[in-house]
Amino acid sequence: MSLTTTPAAPAPARPAAVGPRGYRADVDGLRAVAVLLVAAYHVWFGRVSGGVDVFLMLTGFFITASLVRSATGGGLRYGAFLARLAARLVPTAAIVVLATLGGTWLLLSEIQWRDAPREAAAALLYHTNWHLALDSVDYLARDGDVSPFQHFWSLSVQGQFYLVWPALIAAAVWAARRRGSDPRPLLAVALSAVFTLSLAYSVLMTRADQPWAYFDTGARMWELALGGLLALALTGIDLPRGPRVALGWAGLASLVLCGALLQVSSVFPGYAALWPTLAAAAVVAAGPTGSALGADRLLSLRPLRYLGSISYALYLWHWPLLVLYLSMTGRDLATPLGGAAVIAVSVVLAAATTPVADRLAALGRGGGRRAALKGTAVALACLLPVLLTAGGWFGHQSAERDRFERLVEASSGYPGAAAPEGAVLPNLPVYPPLAWADEDAPRTYDDGCRQVVSGTEVITCEYGSEDPVRTVALVGGSHAAHWFAALEALALEHDWRVVNIVKGACLFTDAPQTYRGEPYTACAEWNRGVMAELDQLRPDTVFTTGTTTNLDTSAGYGEEQVVDGYVERWRELDAMGIGVVAVRDTPRFGFDVPECLAGAAPQECTSAPGESMAAVSPLEGLDLPGNVTVLDLTDRFCRPDVCRPVIGNVLVYWDSSHIGATFMRTLAPELERRWAAAEGW
Template identity: 65%
Template structure:
């Protein structure tokens, strides 16, 4: 990604262009054929810090730089190509991707265009139920977003360092060296900690990546003083290239970066830069400066932008998880061809933009964003209109009765297509997930969100894991009709008990801490009732499901609530299918995608006959999900399951009237 906005120093270093080529090829090859991350993006971050710091320092030493002009030149260099890729990707998504992905694609395109996609992905990465989401067409823009945020901050850092040096009467570069060293140390320390605590978040966090730019800046300042003998530079060049090539092989970059592990590719790239032009026939720079390699380096920015959407569309059309050898070659060839065409066009736009006043570059850049904004706006309006039409159709109980059709549903009685469509079922979730009201598996805070009446007749808290959370749509409808306040307090894969739990086979300590915080919250909140799961068929999500049990610690927890004067509604766990319903329906009919309740549930609910505290009301609502001997994936023309065990929000809303009747009958 050749994103350096300013002219390089007079002694142009061709080996850096070659290093760009190596980095972009590593990124593309690992994406296309291995489905892995290579560490090549970290090389780009280091190079950006190296080149931009050098340019800013030279400009400051010549008398200063204009912040607006700096950003304007950046915008006219970067935006046109990015806008073109975004526009083509939107068109490709409309033609080639399922409708269920359109709305997310539009949101991601805007986040990419305005350089905050890394934060968009960071918030999505901590969602327990988003773990199997399809890959975004714009996912690779996360690194450009991080770079864009760096560009906003770095001139300020360099400018303040020079101002501070003038006030102190100290050499400017020494002061800047101290500042960058501080940024490097603090950001790296934060990166190591954040990666350990919440790696998916840290991966996209600009603060956890800032040290890579700072390392490049330090290298720019120190390079004139690093003059190892030629033999050592030859060795450094080859060691750096070898380390870069092996990084993605030996490290699972996507799960251990950034942290200290990202020192591997950044220090490897630094070694190549220190090696420089050795003049040796055996030096790595001799290979890096071959004409084809230099050419790839010159189009690396466009190649990086094009390769990912081309790959995503190829996989969507072929139905593959990874490209075949020939398919991968086709993806790379098309990507290189598009980069070869768009790079000279972008260069002409850059020349035109820089030929006028300071206002011309940002105006030219903005002109390329306007069509993207118009297209996304028009597409969003159309999707909103379609959503309103669909909601009107779904409100017709004759066409989509859902749970009302039990126990004698006739699957052949409905002319309309099943809703939600199996392809988009995984997005038919309670609104609490979009609202950020469900704690991630890595978080411990008891997040509370209020719904329903502001001056309630009754307050109900929904507490537990995702099998409690999926009851929210039904409870919300009841709360609206009854003037209740509904408080959502849920966490992925975490049961409401003080008993030790596992997640992916490991002790789930975050769940234990969250449980303690929830109890403190309930002591303060004092709701009239807590709605939670009373049994479970899965004590460890990595193990699928097991025998249905009344979980250790449930009854003790309910007694604690009894002491607080809080009622408990303990609902039996929902039955599980032996497969993901949407996947099965893509290959079979509903009859072939059914299973008996006994596949996961006990013959009788473990709540029956158990010695429960007086404040506990046990509910078995299996008959609202299944026929007596069969659990179907579709009931009343509504898809019941969005995976193998979680209930769609649409189906939950159809059983709200009967749930309300039973709640009032049992609890008053």
């Protein structure tokens, strides 16, 4: 969100010479249109509109103009600049974050409690975008829960911009003064370089990894640089009224149509983000036309000007209110009436908090050291209570988790897969705690011993004995990886070594694969490297998935299959003298299991085996090479008619399809028994 300008004199007949010295009523109206687009698309359509890109461009416009005036006038004081910004931005953000923490505790599930303190701190410390970027490239990142702090990503991009932009402006002005020249041409060159490099990077990164690029500051910096270039260029824009009227309407119409015609969340930033940013730039460049037919006449209407003046707070309030509303109603999208209520309440809260923030911001105005100290004090006075609240909540959660761990260690009531007929024992809570379920992944993930979706390098890690009697290579995708905990338990007992070689969403086959609808070339390259690694390693056994389960309704339920290339790959290993254990894949649930259990009893969170598993294992009756041992432990996860989320008081799944490490460790004795029986050891 961009800073709100303060009303002053009436708008001039032509655009301001270097940025907004006076009040631009039409720009406040443009802010209003942008924030209404953001809110409406979030609330009723579950998608994004390009409105945030407008705010990024306007931030670059206003901040560049302000910094240029300071640098070419009395001098740019970095500390005072940041103090003024902090005093202006932090109070509203702190109020919203504190209220969101309270709403999360009261209305959201315990699963979202765990991350709320850290997400709140990330929001106030301006690094939410990197948190989301890291999740976007993690194949195993849980996608069932939407964070009520997620929208702070754009504020984080702007916060990082505020840190570097003053240095860039000051350096350009200093260099120009050394040469005795006007700093504006050099500033234009510097900003053009940032624009060009960032846009090129954005285009390339969007093609290579669009989810990461969406939150990457480097891929967004060009949008802010575009605003800076616009602030510098206004001195050279002096179009007649008619073309400016046409320019304003063209820009406004293009902006409104952007979200309707583009799937912004899947194609931005890249060159596609030029659409809303250039549209908004056209509106700003058109300026106040003085024409009754101009777009600025519409944008200068009092209701739009008012919404523009509270747009920062309105943006901050609408998202957590929407998340809380959807959680309470169990809906994916708001109803027309419910969505209108969300927006109306957001406006009311924005109207209430903006004056409070404005009064606090006034303490940080001015250029003196005293004003800077006051601004810093205001920001800290707002930040510290919220950060302490978040820290206290996190500390309480950690203490509760430690208490639970001690309870489990002292109890014999958690047999997991060893429980008679999968019984759930009474009077004991499920372990691991639901809020920490996604930390029950194999420890290889914390060790960095798995390749991410975009990577191609073969990462190998060895566990167990340094002088083993048997070496087992665990190879495949995440459904192979979740067997690690059981294999490690056997390795520790039998003096084995386990070599972990896994990659997200990548099956152990040379057949072509896809990921999110695109050819998965990184998987093919990784597979070639794995075969070369196994040729050198020569393990006794490769442990991998022998089938793949499926919940793709377009292909029909029960589409478990032996993937093309599996058997051929096993024949290649046979030629190397390497044995293969092909374990049948595990059932998949069509929902996030811990999230379901947070609001329902275990018997309400079950799944039928036929939803992802074939009635008979596809491995039966296949002509398999002699080096292959087939294992099927489906009966330890499912009865004939139902697959259970909790067995022996142990949580089976940490998401919708991946088995938790705790349950896998309880499955190790049964895995050993069947493996030994099949191979005769």
